[in-house]
Amino acid sequence: xxxxxxxxxxxxxxQVLNGVSLTFRKGENTVILGKSGTxxxxxxxxxxxxxxxxxxxxxxxxxDISQFSDSELMEYRKxxxxxxxxxxxxxxxxxxxxxxxxxxRHLKLTETQITDRVTEALxxxxxxxxxxxxxxxxxxxxxxxxxxxxxxxxxxxxMLYDEPTxxxxxxxxxxxxxxxxxxxxxxxxxxxxxxxxxxxxxxVADRAVLLSEGNLLYDGEITGLEKSVDPLVHHxxxxxxxxxxxxxx
Amino acid sequence: MTGNLSPFFIWxxxxxxxxxxxxxxxxxxxxxxxxxxxxxxxxxTGSLLLVGISGLAIGVVLSMQFxxxxxxxxxxxxxxxxxxxxxxxxxxxxxxxxVVAGRVASxxxxxxxxMRVTEQIDALDVSAVDSxxxxxxxxxxxxxxxxxxxxxxxxxxxxxGGYIGILIERTITFQEYISAAIxxxxxxxxxxxxxxxxxxxxxxxxxxSYNGYKTTGGTVGVGLSATNxxxxxxxxxxxxxxxxxxxxxxxx
Numbered sequence: 001x002x003x004x005x006x007x008x009x010x011x012x013x014x015q016v017l018n019g020v021s022l023t024f025r026k027g028e029n030t031v032i033l034g035k036s037g038t039x040x041x042x043x044x045x046x047x048x049x050x051x052x053x054x055x056x057x058x059x060x061x062x063x064d065i066s067q068f069s070d071s072e073l074m075e076y077r078k079x080x081x082x083x084x085x086x087x088x089x090x091x092x093x094x095x096x097x098x099x100x101x102x103x104x105r106h107l108k109l110t111e112t113q114i115t116d117r118v119t120e121a122l123x124x125x126x127x128x129x130x131x132x133x134x135x136x137x138x139x140x141x142x143x144x145x146x147x148x149x150x151x152x153x154x155x156x157x158x159m160l161y162d163e164p165t166x167x168x169x170x171x172x173x174x175x176x177x178x179x180x181x182x183x184x185x186x187x188x189x190x191x192x193x194x195x196x197x198x199x200x201x202x203x204v205a206d207r208a209v210l211l212s213e214g215n216l217l218y219d220g221e222i223t224g225l226e227k228s229v230d231p232l233v234h235h236x237x238x239x240x241x242x243x244x245x246x247x248x249x
Numbered sequence: 250m251t252g253n254l255s256p257f258f259i260w261x262x263x264x265x266x267x268x269x270x271x272x273x274x275x276x277x278x279x280x281x282x283x284x285x286x287x288x289x290x291x292x293x294t295g296s297l298l299l300v301g302i303s304g305l306a307i308g309v310v311l312s313m314q315f316x317x318x319x320x321x322x323x324x325x326x327x328x329x330x331x332x333x334x335x336x337x338x339x340x341x342x343x344x345x346x347x348v349v350a351g352r353v354a355s356x357x358x359x360x361x362x363x364m365r366v367t368e369q370i371d372a373l374d375v376s377a378v379d380s381x382x383x384x385x386x387x388x389x390x391x392x393x394x395x396x397x398x399x400x401x402x403x404x405x406x407x408x409x410g411g412y413i414g415i416l417i418e419r420t421i422t423f424q425e426y427i428s429a430a431i432x433x434x435x436x437x438x439x440x441x442x443x444x445x446x447x448x449x450x451x452x453x454x455x456x457x458s459y460n461g462y463k464t465t466g467g468t469v470g471v472g473l474s475a476t477n478x479x480x481x482x483x484x485x486x487x488x489x490x491x492x493x494x495x496x497x498x499x500x501x
Contacts, residue, residue: 050371105376105378150376
């Protein structure tokens with residue numbers, strides 16, 4: 001379980017997180033919604049301690065992650081997978097080596113075992129033959145899928161997805177959403193999903209939270225967004241969903 | 250006044266912390282030998298052609314310039330020694346350092362800067378890999394290791410270039426040239442020249458890595474990091490040269 005307790009974060013004059021308290025429960029997919037620039041990605045980066053709060057606490061299974069030693073932090077991070085918005089593939093490595101990278105760093109496996117694991121992970125993301133390609137040869141959607149294969153190669157307990165379907169065509173978006181669900185159902189993976197893609201959100205979410213200007217506006221079932229009496233929540237729902245009902249079918 | 254000075258002090262403090270992190274990682278964490286070998290290849294092997302051409306040109310030019318000057322005093326026989334001494338003590342180290350700074354500091358700045366803005370450095374950290382220890386430490390150490398080797402290589406080529414320069418003016422065998430060139434060369438000429446290049450190598454690796462690793466501001470930031478890295482590294486090398494010459498005069 002991951003908890004954020006009154007987390008504040010400011011960049012210059014911009015207050016990005018304004019005392020956010022949230023709990024991400026084990027095995028649950030939580031969708032984090034909100035306008036651009038409301039601190040969603042910043043929130044994810046606090047969970048993996050790429051960023052540290054100005055004040056407030058992030059707890060992982062009850063332990064304050066800011067108190068972790070270097071080795072404890074590394075062990076903690078091994079339990080996490082992070083799909084970056086732009087995939088963040090290593091330019092100098094082939095697709096195969098990108099996906100194999102965490103295995104080579106953290107596990108003592110034979111070359112055959114590595115090949116088997118990488119091939120399996122690439123099959124999961126429907127790119128079984130892309131191993132020899134370089135990241136520069138891939139389309140945006142392919143890059144994202146390779147990034148996903150790399151982030152799930154160590155079977156993480158918690159997956160953090162930063163806009164997993166942004167910039168993808170509807171069919172690929174749907175495949176990625178299916179994959180997020182599959183990971184949750186098959187391995188019990190906890191999912192923290194930042195997205196603007198409401199069809200994806202409705203498909204994968206057990207729960208939704210809505211951020212606005214660094215504040216938590218809504219925390220509950222995603223279907224509850226529609227019924228909320230809060231005018232800001234209602235407005236968000238109307239603009240992001242109600243105008244595009246055909247995408248939800 | 251304070252407003253103008255504070256960014257400098259912030260930068261200086263940040264660079265100091267970067268240096269501290271480098272020393273802590275170097276002595277307390279597992280050294281990334283594979284990355285070191287790769288960077289040694291990039292910095293060392295990759296600079297051979299550039300350093301070689303620069304060394305050759307400098308040797309030829311020095312030879313022609315000194316020859317004209319020495320001829321006025323009838324001291325042409327001292328030409329090989331003058332070339333070798335100037336090259337080994339000063340010209341070789343500084344030319345090597347400036348040429349490598351131009352190629353490598355900007356390259357490191359751009360590469361790490363690009364990795365920063367595309368979140369590749371964050372991806373390393375999230376993959377439980379210490380990005381600083383993985384990316385920065387091997388680059389700085391490779392700079393320290395490569396510069397002395399490149400300088401020795403540059404010295405040889407420049408002295409060879411000096412021979413070509415002499416041949417333009419008069420006839421002398423290579424054996425005669427070499428024996429005259431090394432006649433006045435001692436360890437106290439070679440060691441200060443080569444040892445100070447470890448400082449130049451550190452400056453190149455450190456400045457390139459610092460600018461790249463701390464890049465902000467997208468692709469514009471990457472360009473700035475590369476430019477700042479080469480400008481600052483070249484400037485610091487020249488300043489360090491002045492200090493190191495003073496120190497070497499005291500000790501050698």
